[in-house]
Amino acid sequence: MMGRSSKVIERDEVVVRFSGDSGDGMQLTGTLFSNTSAVFGNDISTFPDYPAEIRAPQGTIGGVSGFQVHFGHSEVFTPGDYADVLVAMNPAALKANAKWVKHGGTIIIDVDAFDAKNLEKAGYKTDDPITEDKLGDYHIIKAPITNLTKESLKDMGLDNKSILRSKNMYALGLVYWLFNRPMEHTTNYIKKKFAKNPLIVEANLKVLREGYNYGVIIQAVTPSYHINPAAIAKGKYRNINGNIATAWGLIAASKKANLELFLGSYPITPATEILQELSLRKDMGVKVFQAEDEIAGICTAIGASFAGDLAVTSTSGPGLALKGEAIGLAVIAELPLVIVNVQRGGPSTGLPTKTEQSDLMQALYGRNGESPCVVMAASSPINCFEYAFYAAKIAVEHMTPVILLTDGFLANGTQTWKIPDLADYPEIKAKRVAPEDEATWMPYQRDPETYVRSWVKVGTPGLMHRIGGLEKDEKTGGVSYDGENHERMVKYREAKIKYIENNIPEQDILGEPESDLLVVGWGGTFGHLFTAVEELSEEGVHVALAHFNYINPLPKNAHAVLKRYKKILVCELNLGQFANYLRMNYPDIQYRQFNKMQGLPFSVVELKEQFKKLLEE
Amino acid sequence: MSEECELKYTDFKSDLSVRWCAGCGDHAILNAVQKAMANLKVEPHNVAVISGIGCSSRFPYYMNTYGFHTIHGRASAVASGVKVANPNLKVWQITGDGDALAIGGNHFIHLIRRNIDINVILFNNQIYGLTKGQYSPTSKRGFISKTSPYGTVEDPFRPGELTLGARGQFFARTIDKEIKLSIEVMEEAARHKGTSIVEVLQNCVIYNDKTHEAITDKKYKADRTIILQHGEKMIFGVDNDKGLVMDGMDIKTVTIGQDGYTLDDILVHDAYTHHGAMHRKLSNMDFPELPVALGVIRSVKDNVYDVSVEQQLVDVQAKTSITTFEEMVNSGDVWEVE
Ligand SMILES: Cc1ncc(C[n+]2csc(CCOP(=O)(O)OP(=O)(O)O)c2C)c(N)n1
Ligand code: SF4
Ligand SMILES: [Mg+2]
Numbered sequence: 001m002m003g004r005s006s007k008v009i010e011r012d013e014v015v016v017r018f019s020g021d022s023g024d025g026m027q028l029t030g031t032l033f034s035n036t037s038a039v040f041g042n043d044i045s046t047f048p049d050y051p052a053e054i055r056a057p058q059g060t061i062g063g064v065s066g067f068q069v070h071f072g073h074s075e076v077f078t079p080g081d082y083a084d085v086l087v088a089m090n091p092a093a094l095k096a097n098a099k100w101v102k103h104g105g106t107i108i109i110d111v112d113a114f115d116a117k118n119l120e121k122a123g124y125k126t127d128d129p130i131t132e133d134k135l136g137d138y139h140i141i142k143a144p145i146t147n148l149t150k151e152s153l154k155d156m157g158l159d160n161k162s163i164l165r166s167k168n169m170y171a172l173g174l175v176y177w178l179f180n181r182p183m184e185h186t187t188n189y190i191k192k193k194f195a196k197n198p199l200i201v202e203a204n205l206k207v208l209r210e211g212y213n214y215g216v217i218i219q220a221v222t223p224s225y226h227i228n229p230a231a232i233a234k235g236k237y238r239n240i241n242g243n244i245a246t247a248w249g250l251i252a253a254s255k256k257a258n259l260e261l262f263l264g265s266y267p268i269t270p271a272t273e274i275l276q277e278l279s280l281r282k283d284m285g286v287k288v289f290q291a292e293d294e295i296a297g298i299c300t301a302i303g304a305s306f307a308g309d310l311a312v313t314s315t316s317g318p319g320l321a322l323k324g325e326a327i328g329l330a331v332i333a334e335l336p337l338v339i340v341n342v343q344r345g346g347p348s349t350g351l352p353t354k355t356e357q358s359d360l361m362q363a364l365y366g367r368n369g370e371s372p373c374v375v376m377a378a379s380s381p382i383n384c385f386e387y388a389f390y391a392a393k394i395a396v397e398h399m400t401p402v403i404l405l406t407d408g409f410l411a412n413g414t415q416t417w418k419i420p421d422l423a424d425y426p427e428i429k430a431k432r433v434a435p436e437d438e439a440t441w442m443p444y445q446r447d448p449e450t451y452v453r454s455w456v457k458v459g460t461p462g463l464m465h466r467i468g469g470l471e472k473d474e475k476t477g478g479v480s481y482d483g484e485n486h487e488r489m490v491k492y493r494e495a496k497i498k499y500i501e502n503n504i505p506e507q508d509i510l511g512e513p514e515s516d517l518l519v520v521g522w523g524g525t526f527g528h529l530f531t532a533v534e535e536l537s538e539e540g541v542h543v544a545l546a547h548f549n550y551i552n553p554l555p556k557n558a559h560a561v562l563k564r565y566k567k568i569l570v571c572e573l574n575l576g577q578f579a580n581y582l583r584m585n586y587p588d589i590q591y592r593q594f595n596k597m598q599g600l601p602f603s604v605v606e607l608k609e610q611f612k613k614l615l616e617e
Numbered sequence: 618m619s620e621e622c623e624l625k626y627t628d629f630k631s632d633l634s635v636r637w638c639a640g641c642g643d644h645a646i647l648n649a650v651q652k653a654m655a656n657l658k659v660e661p662h663n664v665a666v667i668s669g670i671g672c673s674s675r676f677p678y679y680m681n682t683y684g685f686h687t688i689h690g691r692a693s694a695v696a697s698g699v700k701v702a703n704p705n706l707k708v709w710q711i712t713g714d715g716d717a718l719a720i721g722g723n724h725f726i727h728l729i730r731r732n733i734d735i736n737v738i739l740f741n742n743q744i745y746g747l748t749k750g751q752y753s754p755t756s757k758r759g760f761i762s763k764t765s766p767y768g769t770v771e772d773p774f775r776p777g778e779l780t781l782g783a784r785g786q787f788f789a790r791t792i793d794k795e796i797k798l799s800i801e802v803m804e805e806a807a808r809h810k811g812t813s814i815v816e817v818l819q820n821c822v823i824y825n826d827k828t829h830e831a832i833t834d835k836k837y838k839a840d841r842t843i844i845l846q847h848g849e850k851m852i853f854g855v856d857n858d859k860g861l862v863m864d865g866m867d868i869k870t871v872t873i874g875q876d877g878y879t880l881d882d883i884l885v886h887d888a889y890t891h892h893g894a895m896h897r898k899l900s901n902m903d904f905p906e907l908p909v910a911l912g913v914i915r916s917v918k919d920n921v922y923d924v925s926v927e928q929q930l931v932d933v934q935a936k937t938s939i940t941t942f943e944e945m946v947n948s949g950d951v952w953e954v955e
Contacts, residue, residue: 039952185950238951248946255942262702264694282933284945287926289701292727296694299687299724303667303698306685307706311698329688419946458683458699459706461662466631466677468686469670478633479678 007223013072014225015080016175019097020089021058022051022065025168029087030067031414033175036185038239038416041229042071045381045527046239046414047079047601050353059121064096073228077380077527079413081603084225085178087171089113089145091122091129098133106139106223108174110167112146141222143214145170152210153203162200166207173211178224183208233418240417242381242410243273246340249388250312251284252420256389257396257428259310264289264300266319269352270408271342274314294319298326298339305335306467308457310392314340317359318349320403321366327401328367331493333467334444334453336395336430339373340388343407343524345599354599355408357523358574363403364552364581370490372497374402375552377523381410382417387549390504393428398500399452405551407524407573409601430455438462443477451496500553507555512542517615518565520591522548522578525602529571532607543611551581559586569594569614571602624658626651631681637672642793642819646740647679649791649799650709654682656800657707657807664707667696669721671713672747673740673819690721693728696735704923707807710737715745718754718774726783731922732811736803739776739814742821743828750824762824777900777914780814781893786917787813788900790910792833793820798844798911805913811921832909841904845912847888850880853908860884861907868898870907888916 018030027048034046049066056063070080082102088094090113101107119127126132130140149167169190176183187205194200215222240248254261263286265275279288287309291297298313305311315323320341330337343359345351363375374394378387384406391404431454433441443465446453456463465477473480474488511519511533521529526547533545546561548554555561562568562582570579571594579591594610596602629651637643654664664682668674670689677684683706687695696710717725717739728735744762745751751764755776759768780788787809791799799817806813818829832841843853843861851861858873860883871878887895896915903909939945 035950039950041954232954234954236947236951236953238946238949251945252942260702262698264698281945282930283937283939284942285930285934287701287930289698291694292723295691296697296724296727299691299694300698300701302687303685303695303700304702305698306683306695307665307699307702309702311702325688326691333685419951422942457703458665459663459703461660464662464681464683466680466684466686468677468684469688470686 009223009225011084011225011227012074013070013076014085014179014227015068015070015083016085016087017066017068017083017097017100018087018171019064019066019093020087020168021092022056022063023058024065024089025165026065026067026089029168029172030069032172032186032189034069034071034414035239036176036181036183037069037071037179038237039185040181041232042073042227043075043230043232044069044071044239044414044416045076045079046070047409048412059090059092059118061092061096061122064093066093066097071227073230075230077531078601078604081605085175087175089168089171091118091124094129094133095122095124098135101138104137104139106141106178107135108141108143108171110145110171111142112144139223141218143174148210148214149207152207156199156203158199158203162203166204169204169208170211170214173208173213174215177212177215180224180226183212236419237416238419239414240382241412241414242378242384242406243271243342243412244277245382245384245417246378246388246404246406247274247277247281249385250278250310250338250392251281251286252385252422252425253389253392253428254286254310255422256425257310257392257430259308259396261286262289262301262304262309262311263287263314264291264297264304264311265314266291266294266297268294268316268319270344270411271314271316271319271340273411274340274342294322295326298323298337301337302326302330302333302335305330305337306458308455308459310396311336312338312340312392314342316342316344317346317362320359320362324367327373328369328371329469330401331367331371331373332469332471334399334493336399336455337401338388338391338395339401339403341403341405342411343405345597351599353408355524355601356573356597356599357407357525358577358597359405360551360574360577360581363405370494372494372552374398374400374497374500375405376402376550377405377548378410379523379526379547379549380415381413382415384410385417385420389425393426394500394503396428396430397452398450398496399431399455400497405523410524432456433463442475443467444472444475446492450499451492498553501556504550504553504555506557507546507548507561509544509546509561511545512537513544515542515544516566517611518544518546518562518568519611520546520548520562520568520570520578520582521572522551525571525573528602528604528607532604532611535604536608536611541612541615543615548578551578554585562586562589567614568592569610571595571607573597573601624655624660626655629654629661629681631679633678635679636675638823640822641672642742642817642821643673643676643740645793645796646738646799646817646819647676649796650738650803651680652796653800653803653807656804659707663705664709665696665699666709666711667692667699668711669713669716670747671716671745672821673713674711674716676711690716690719691724692716693721693724693737697728697731697733700733700735700923701926704734704927708735710735712737712739713746714739714741714743714753714755718776718779722754726779729780729783729785729812729814732784732786732919733922734810734812734924736806736813737815738803739816740819741776741816742819742825744821744825746821746824775901776814776816778897781897781900781915785814786811786915786919787913788816788896788915789813789913790816790818790900792818792829792911794833795911802913805916809916810924811919832904841908842911843908845886845888845899845910845914847886847913847916849886850883851886852883868902868907888913891917
């Protein structure tokens with residue numbers, strides 16, 4: 001690459017946000033940029049932010065689609081609160097995102113899109129959005145992206161629509177210059193993606209290069225950034241989002257369990273991608289049943305589990321509500337089943353594309369009767385893989401439905417993932433009937449320690465039996481209306497779940513264990529909570545963090561951990577569901593709450609403020 | 618053990634005592650299913666009997682096979698999962714008119730549309746038996762029950778028509794007490810590849826006694842029902858002298874030798890044609906205008922879902938370069954840090 005005459009800003013980490021109209025290709029632009037940064041050796045975390053409407057009116061705030069990427073030379077755990085660099089392809093994008101740019105940051109706008117009509121559509125009252133939004137202290141790069149793209153492609157014989165479609169590549173080229181990034185990755189991608197259309201390949205590459213060159217031309221007045229690669233462990237890496245990681249974790253579990261994987265599911269945002277990815281994975285032998293509704297999704301999975309498959313159903317909040325009765329069936333039938341619930345804003349249809357943690361109580365208690373199941377939560381896009389794997393392991397080994405909670409933020413967010421070796425993962429072993437026990441075996445006989453019954457595949461000679469949703473005799477599994485038997489069965493089912501605390505890790509404490517303040521979180525808020533705690537620690541402020549992945553049962557030492565602290569602040573994206581759950585389980589402890597319900601993750605800034613305030617109290 | 622072996626119907630009886638009311642039509646249906654299974658020579662451990670909720674859905678407990686008494690309306694879905702997970706199993710679904718056509722209507726039509734190889738025995742007593750006598754989606758307009766004390770103001774589903782409307786390829790009808798016919802029909806249903814719907818006109822002695830009596834009573838049966846056989850003339854009646862002919866767009870009953878009708882004019886049943894129009898007319902025939910059709914009304918070969926699922930796995934796996942978990946996670950954009 002060429003030498004630079006401009007000022008270069010050295011940084012440990014940077015946040016870039018690409019934004020434009022839904023049709024401007026910002027998701028692709030952002031993905032290409034983050035993959036390039038990851039290949040370059042930065043640790044990354046990304047988050048897409050797109051409208052619920054497929055085609056919201058062009059040029060309006062409602063139609064703005066964004067993609068944020070945070071990359072750095074040490075580990076990054078969140079996509080970042082505020083952007084150092086914003087790309088705004090039109091006035092609506094600027095309007096929607098200006099408040100998310102760090103004071104004094106860099107904003108690249110396509111000036112050609114800032115005409116009177118678009119300014120009005122975006123809700124600007126004057127023809128000077130920079131002054132109107134008080135962006136005078138920011139470094140604004142006013143690039144005529146549309147016109148330069150048109151100019152560059154005018155002799156190629158492309159139609160106007162195709163020409164305009166390439167303007168995101170111009171913006172991308174310019175951002176590559178800003179960060180001095182190699183473009184091979186993107187070049188290869190374009191060549192492969194449009195292999196059938198050489199003209200489009202040529203056009204995109206040309207525009208990409210010209211965007212980069214535009215940076216060279218304006219460099220005298222524009223500072224660029226330098227971020228060193230991260231010092232990361234040897235190995236193979238890729239970027240992955242939470243949904244794909246979940247799907248792959250389930251596949252990994254099926255391999256380790258030596259079981260066929262069956263998914264019964266119905267599309268719902270933001271869980272659909274799990275269904276789509278597993279539908280693609282016929283190469284891995286996955287059977288996917290796109291059902292007529294969520295009830296059929298789980299019921300086919302229960303049937304597959306009865307037949308001996310590793311059975312899974314995936315959904316989001318409204319779908320989990322529909323599955324309630326069938327989860328109860330899996331509870332009483334004592335069949336293994338994984339239920340993945342990718343949480344979104346509720347109630348009802350709520351905020352389909354936005355994140356929230358408000359299905360916790362539904363997962364724990366949203367069923368008739370005493371109906372305990374395992375509830376666990378992933379806490380980063382990449383550890384969706386781990387937790388999907390362990391959800392399946394627990395389901396199979398403990399003959400129970402397991403609800404795995406992720407959320408829209410984890411599902412769509414990506415991180416750099418060190419590709420794991422399956423050999424490092426434990427075996428998954430179902431309890432089967434030993435040949436010597438066949439003569440005396442009964443369907444609901446349990447292991448005296450774990451309370452687990454054995455799993456008999458339909459088709460096994462000699463072990464025919466009937467199961468169902470009616471209460472059963474504690475041994476034979478035959479229908480029983482006996483009150484005392486019922487009470488024993490209720491207690492066995494509860495004890496079976498409780499026993500699992502022996503097979504899950506103890507709760508650890510991160511940050512500064514010696515502190516007055518323990519921050520408590522669960523699930524998808526980990527990145528933000530951890531970053532806030534780490535940053536405070538660098539500032540000399542000591543805060544401890546207990547972040548929960550296992551919710552039912554809770555880790556064995558959870559009470560002891562909580563008991564150690566003077567002040568406990570439970571932070572969650574709901575009205576306090578986990579806080580209330582802890583109050584119920586450990587009523588001898590005082591809990592304070594910090595809650596947010598804006599469809600957005602916490603920001604590190606607001607968390608730090610809260611923690612400091614509480615420490616000073 | 619081989620697929621085929623000598624079996625008695627008692628091999629399919631579980632040791633649980635049957636709990637239906639004395640005189641309930643379900644007893645006879647249980648009997649017929651057990652005998653059909655014995656005739657089919659399928660080993661009990663390869664059979665899964667899946668039911669929903671209702672009196673009829675208690676059925677699996679009485680079968681010495683694998684059985685699953687699931688939740689109300691969802692038997693079609695659970696059975697679909699069993700069959701797709703292991704297509705080698707013989708999957709039978711037991712369901713009531715409420716279970717299949719009210720709460721489970723959605724699953725029922727989609728099961729049929731997909732044509733999964735499952736035999737569905739639909740116990741049609743035109744009432745909710747288990748909840749003690751409320752009208753069902755097959756109760757006739759004006760039917761008086763506990764929840765329709767002044768008579769219903771809605772028209773019923775006709776299960777055959779619904780099946781055909783959902784692209785059903787196999788539909789048959791029988792009567793609970795006609796065990797011989799039931800056995801025949803059930804065997805054909807089991808041999809048919811794809812979803813088979815067998816509607817059994819079932820009597821609930823307690824809450825809807827004699828609901829089918831007008832056609833099932835010995836006195837009238839021969840004149841008010843017709844047993845259809847593929848390739849045979851549509852003839853019925855105590856004296857075998859009545860037949861069905863087309864009259865414009867409609868079917869009508871004639872007496873052979875009267876009004877100039879001869880045996881040659883009588884329609885021949887073709888259960889195997891994929892054209893549904895005639896099957897629909899036949900399945901909709903009702904007393905008193907026409908005899909109620911029994912036997913196999915439609916039996917048509919078509920793509921079978923569970924077979925296609927397996928085939929697609931084979932096809933994709935034959936072409937893909939990704940065969941292991943390692944290859945999958947290493948496909949696409951992957952880089953190495955040395
Ligand atoms: C979710 C749910 N809703 C309602 C019921 C109550 N219920 C049980 S069986 C039944 C109707 C049964 O009628 P049908 O399916 O015709 O079976 P039958 O008893 O007549 O054989 C109803 C309404 C239930 N068990 N579950
Ligand atoms: S209530 Fe009716 S359907 Fe139910 S068992 Fe008794 S007779 Fe049979
Ligand atoms: Mg009924």
